[in-house]
Every structure is written in structure tokens, then in C-alpha cells.
Amino acid sequence: MSSLSKEYLVQLANQFGTPLYVYHAEKIKEQYNKLNSAFKDVNARFFYACKALSNINVLKYVESIGASLDCVSINEVKLGLKAGFTPDRILFxxxxxxxxxxxxxxxxxxxxxxxxxxxxxxxxxxxxxxxxxxxxxxxxxxxxxxxxxxxxxxxxxxxxxxxxxxxxxxxxxxxxxxxxxxxxxxxxxxxxxxxxxxxxxxxxxxxxxxxxxxxxxxxxxxxxxxxxxxxxxxxxxxxxxxxxxxxxxxxxxxxxxxxxxxxGKFLVSESGYFVVKANVIKQTTATVFVGVNSGFNHLIRPMFYDAYHRIENITNPNGHERIYTVVGNICETDTFAWDRALNEVREGDFLVFYNAGAYGFEMSSNFNSRLKPAEVMVKDGEAILIRKRDVFEDLMKNQIEVL
Missing domain, CATH: 3.20.20.10 (Alanine racemase)
Known part of the structure; x- marks a missing residue:
């Protein structure tokens, strides 16, 4: 099965910075092939629900492996056409x-x-x-x-x-x-x-x-x-x-x-990894918090759906296990995981959230005027930057100073 190693994810975090979304192209293809194999005895078509993840490079890759496209907005349709899907391969x-x-x-x-x-x-x-x-x-x-x-x-x-x-x-x-x-x-x-x-x-x-x-x-x-x-x-x-x-x-x-x-999720969820850095370790009378350099502005699923994401410390994978509550840096209740067993986390360690390919970056925001993360695709063993990390000027891009 296609997967990226902890060591490689650490390398990408050092190369591209964190927070960082990473997508493994071959895993998307593996999932698509599973569908074709499962439904080989019936006349089936598969339309990737791009609301899960609509980066233009992901769309181009999905088009290249033969899938069609499911869209829920006219702009998703236009993205699909720009990515190379012909109109007969797009469902709106x-x-x-x-x-x-x-x-x-x-x-x-x-x-x-x-x-x-x-x-x-x-x-x-x-x-x-x-x-x-x-x-x-x-x-x-x-x-x-x-x-x-x-x-x-x-x-x-x-x-x-x-x-x-x-x-x-x-x-x-x-x-x-x-x-x-x-x-x-x-x-x-x-x-x-x-x-x-x-x-x-x-x-x-x-x-x-x-x-x-x-x-x-x-x-x-x-x-x-x-x-x-x-x-x-x-x-x-x-x-x-x-x-x-x-x-x-x-x-x-x-x-x-x-x-x-x-x-949607079936094709891209397991292809995605979200890498963050531990900013602080904060011990209270009841809990040990790991505060990371991200929040529900980048990955809202745990707060929105009570969704579970497996988390690992990829910098210290052999450390002694301890119980932590993993939280973000947003000025709201911003909890990724309660009472989670992780290898000992030190300030500066990298943590990875698995199954982060679907409804991760796609539902991100600039809440608290924080910047959106970068996105990287790994294809044929090569890591390619497919979205630049936000800079401060991106927050001001569409604002009009009139006062």
C-alpha cells in the first residue's frame, strides 16, 4: 500500500515549513484502482467529488488517471474544465x-x-x-x-x-x-x-x-x-x-x-498528511497540553464533526508514551484530540495528522488573521509545491483601505 514514511515527512517539514499539507498521488491512484476492480462486473463511472480537495494539481492528476468529476458550484466546474476535464466528464x-x-x-x-x-x-x-x-x-x-x-x-x-x-x-x-x-x-x-x-x-x-x-x-x-x-x-x-x-x-x-x-473522501483522504510543530507543552492541574502552530482554521473536522484523526510524533517516534491533549493556537476552544497517547512530545517536535486529504485544506480559513498553510504533492518520489504558504499581504489582498 502507498504511504509516506515518518522520516520523509520530517524531511518535508524541514524543507517546506509547517503547518504543511502533503498529498501522495500514488495513494489516490491506488484508491481509484480499488473502485475499478470492485465494480469491474458492472458498467460504472466514478466522478471525483472535488469539494473534498480541489487544488488544481490534484484535479489534473485525477483527470490523468481516468476519473470524471463531481462539482457542487459553478467555480468547481470551471476549475474542472481548466484542469482538462471535458464537459461530458463533469457532473454539476x-x-x-x-x-x-x-x-x-x-x-x-x-x-x-x-x-x-x-x-x-x-x-x-x-x-x-x-x-x-x-x-x-x-x-x-x-x-x-x-x-x-x-x-x-x-x-x-x-x-x-x-x-x-x-x-x-x-x-x-x-x-x-x-x-x-x-x-x-x-x-x-x-x-x-x-x-x-x-x-x-x-x-x-x-x-x-x-x-x-x-x-x-x-x-x-x-x-x-x-x-x-x-x-x-x-x-x-x-x-x-x-x-x-x-x-x-x-x-x-x-x-x-x-x-x-x-x-471524494474515499479517493483523497488517506493520501493526505498534515504536519504541524509543537509550539508549547503546557501542564495544568489536570491536563498536559501540546499546543501546535495550527488550529481549526486549518483542520476543522475534529471541532466541526467530532472527527478522529490519528496523530503521531514523527520527530521522537521512539519516545516514552505519555497522555496529551492536542490543541491549536486559535482564540476559541480549539481541540484536535483529548487525552491522546503520544510518544513524548517536546517543544519543536513535528506531529502528523493522518487521513488529512479530504476536507482539510479545503475547509481552511484565515480566522484570527492567521495564514493558510502550504500544500505539497508527492508524485513519483518527488515533492512538488502546489500551493504557496500565505504571507501577510494575502490577508490584505481584497481589502480596500478607505479610511
């Missing part, structure tokens, strides 16, 4: 956007996935059957490991309820919409393959309403392991079950349709 699934953003996606020639009846009506009224679309449904399935990232339950803002099928039929019929795909996505960190199969059963039922259907998109949410003993999605079992279901559907209906998936 906006949510709660102005209608003109949908129109702009249409003008760029990408696949459109619409999740609101009012947008369907507007699109059908203006364009009729002249441009193919996909409809995003809410299957009312509770999936995923955290309510904040579950998107298919009854209270979710995403998708059109499956119970509004009659309304959709009226819109499609009256405006002559050209529906070529149907879509669902229940959330992230789905451990049980039956969640996908339950959704697929619903999608097959909906498919009977759309005679020109070409694909069913099952979203993603494949669980990746963040700590030892973590259960992950059994994609080989899922691939086998999905292939069986699609072959049965084809035998029953005589229709050959594709299955689409939108892996």
Missing part, C-alpha cells in the same frame, strides 16, 4: 443556487443534476427537451456516521422527496424535460452496503417513470478507516451486489443503464 450538482448558475452550467455543456422542483420548472420552461438533465431525489434513508453529514433523511435540504414523484411527473410532462439520469446521496461514512442497496431498490422503482434513462447515480459516502479497528465500506461486496442488481434489472426490463458514483 448545485444546491440552493440562483437559477442563472444552473444556466451557466448548461452553457458550459456539463451534466446537470437538479434537486429542486422550482428549478426543474424553470429549466423545463426555458429549455424544454433540448438539454438532458438528471434529477436528484431524497430517498428518506438515514445513512452516514454523523447527522451533520447525512443528506438522505427526511429533514435534509438535499434532493426532491420520492413522495413528490407525481409533481415531478407533471413538470416533466408539461415542459417536456429530457431526463437521462436519477440521483441519490445519503451521506458520508456509510459502513453498511445495504444502505446503498436499499437506495438502489428505490432508484429502480423511480426509473420506471423515465423511459429515456441512461444512468442511476448512487452518490457515495464510502467509509474510510480513521483509526485502528475502524469498519470501512466493503466495496468489493458492494460491487458484487450492485452488479447482480443491475444485471437483474437489465434482464427484467431489457434496458442497459450505467451506475455512477461520486467518491
Amino acid at each position: 450538482t448545485p444546491n440552493c443556487v440562483d437559477f442563472e448558475e444552473v444556466v451557466e452550467g448548461k452553457e458550459l455543456g456539463v451534466h446537470l443534476n437538479i434537486d429542486n422542483i422550482s428549478i426543474l420548472e424553470k429549466f423545463g420552461t426555458r429549455f424544454g427537451n433540448s438539454y438532458p438533465i438528471c434529477i436528484r431525489f431524497n430517498p428518506h434513508i438515514m445513512g452516514g456516521g454523523n447527522y451533520k453529514i447525512s443528506t438522505g433523511h427526511i429533514d435534509s435540504k438535499f434532493g426532491i422527496s420520492i413522495h413528490q414523484m407525481r409533481h415531478i411527473e407533471r413538470v416533466v410532462k408539461s415542459t417536456k424535460l429530457n431526463v437521462r439520469g436519477i440521483h441519490m446521496h445519503t451521506g458520508s461514512d456509510i459502513k453498511d452496503v445495504n444502505v446503498f442497496l436499499q437506495g438502489l431498490e428505490i432508484m429502480f422503482e423511480l426509473a420506471t417513470h423515465f423511459p429515456e434513462l441512461e444512468f442511476i447515480d448512487l452518490g457515495s459516502g464510502f467509509k474510510v478507516p480513521y483509526q485502528e479497528g475502524d469498519v470501512q465500506t466493503d466495496i468489493n461486496l458492494l460491487g458484487k451486489k450492485v452488479a447482480e442488481a443491475f444485471h437483474a434489472y437489465e434482464n427484467e426490463t431489457g434496458k442497459k443503464i450505467q451506475v455512477w458514483f461520486e467518491p
Whole structure:
């Protein structure tokens, strides 16, 4: 399996400074190959959900290994085109956007996935059957490991309820919409393959309403392991079950349709490493804190989702184990890990956060007027700087001094 050694990460930290995001290209390719192998018996396409990590170099690499691209904003679409994806390899699934953003996606020639009846009506009224679309449904399935990232339950803002099928039929019929795909996505960190199969059963039922259907998109949410003993999605079992279901559907209906998936975290999470430096060791009456030169402005997942990231001291890997609480330098409660066993940490040591490729840099900010970190890609054994570290002038770049 592709991974970067502790010694190499120390070398990169010394070379590029910290905090530092590092992405291992070959690990992304390894994950993509796992998908192709798992779903080899069904006509499947994989659209990388670039909201996970959208650095233009990552997009170019993903394009080079053959994946397509899933976008949720018009600027992600433009980034994808700039990275070399042709419009037929881009799926655009906006949510709660102005209608003109949908129109702009249409003008760029990408696949459109619409999740609101009012947008369907507007699109059908203006364009009729002249441009193919996909409809995003809410299957009312509770999936995923955290309510904040579950998107298919009854209270979710995403998708059109499956119970509004009659309304959709009226819109499609009256405006002559050209529906070529149907879509669902229940959330992230789905451990049980039956969640996908339950959704697929619903999608097959909906498919009977759309005679020109070409694909069913099952979203993603494949669980990746963040700590030892973590259960992950059994994609080989899922691939086998999905292939069986699609072959049965084809035998029953005589229709050959594709299955689409939108892996984001699955492709890039394990490729990413976030390296920080221990600024201070602070002992209180109850706790020993390691205060690092970063914070939730760089990696918000632990504070936002209560997410777990494995942390190691890569400068002193053989030191005696002690219990620490790892915190950041932001002027808010800013905790990466409570009561974590780490090899003894000294001021100046480098710590690495694993599984930092997805929703790490992508969700970073300049909160507290702190600077965003650099990003490096390691490809074919070579470390390449793919984003410069912020400097003070970057904080002022779009501000207008008028007083």
C-alpha cells in the first residue's frame, strides 16, 4: 500500500515549513484502482467529488488517471474544465443556487443534476427537451456516521422527496424535460452496503417513470478507516451486489443503464498528511497540553464533526508514551484530540495528522488573521509545491483601505 514514511515527512517539514499539507498521488491512484476492480462486473463511472480537495494539481492528476468529476458550484466546474476535464466528464450538482448558475452550467455543456422542483420548472420552461438533465431525489434513508453529514433523511435540504414523484411527473410532462439520469446521496461514512442497496431498490422503482434513462447515480459516502479497528465500506461486496442488481434489472426490463458514483473522501483522504510543530507543552492541574502552530482554521473536522484523526510524533517516534491533549493556537476552544497517547512530545517536535486529504485544506480559513498553510504533492518520489504558504499581504489582498 502507498504511504509516506515518518522520516520523509520530517524531511518535508524541514524543507517546506509547517503547518504543511502533503498529498501522495500514488495513494489516490491506488484508491481509484480499488473502485475499478470492485465494480469491474458492472458498467460504472466514478466522478471525483472535488469539494473534498480541489487544488488544481490534484484535479489534473485525477483527470490523468481516468476519473470524471463531481462539482457542487459553478467555480468547481470551471476549475474542472481548466484542469482538462471535458464537459461530458463533469457532473454539476448545485444546491440552493440562483437559477442563472444552473444556466451557466448548461452553457458550459456539463451534466446537470437538479434537486429542486422550482428549478426543474424553470429549466423545463426555458429549455424544454433540448438539454438532458438528471434529477436528484431524497430517498428518506438515514445513512452516514454523523447527522451533520447525512443528506438522505427526511429533514435534509438535499434532493426532491420520492413522495413528490407525481409533481415531478407533471413538470416533466408539461415542459417536456429530457431526463437521462436519477440521483441519490445519503451521506458520508456509510459502513453498511445495504444502505446503498436499499437506495438502489428505490432508484429502480423511480426509473420506471423515465423511459429515456441512461444512468442511476448512487452518490457515495464510502467509509474510510480513521483509526485502528475502524469498519470501512466493503466495496468489493458492494460491487458484487450492485452488479447482480443491475444485471437483474437489465434482464427484467431489457434496458442497459450505467451506475455512477461520486467518491471524494474515499479517493483523497488517506493520501493526505498534515504536519504541524509543537509550539508549547503546557501542564495544568489536570491536563498536559501540546499546543501546535495550527488550529481549526486549518483542520476543522475534529471541532466541526467530532472527527478522529490519528496523530503521531514523527520527530521522537521512539519516545516514552505519555497522555496529551492536542490543541491549536486559535482564540476559541480549539481541540484536535483529548487525552491522546503520544510518544513524548517536546517543544519543536513535528506531529502528523493522518487521513488529512479530504476536507482539510479545503475547509481552511484565515480566522484570527492567521495564514493558510502550504500544500505539497508527492508524485513519483518527488515533492512538488502546489500551493504557496500565505504571507501577510494575502490577508490584505481584497481589502480596500478607505479610511
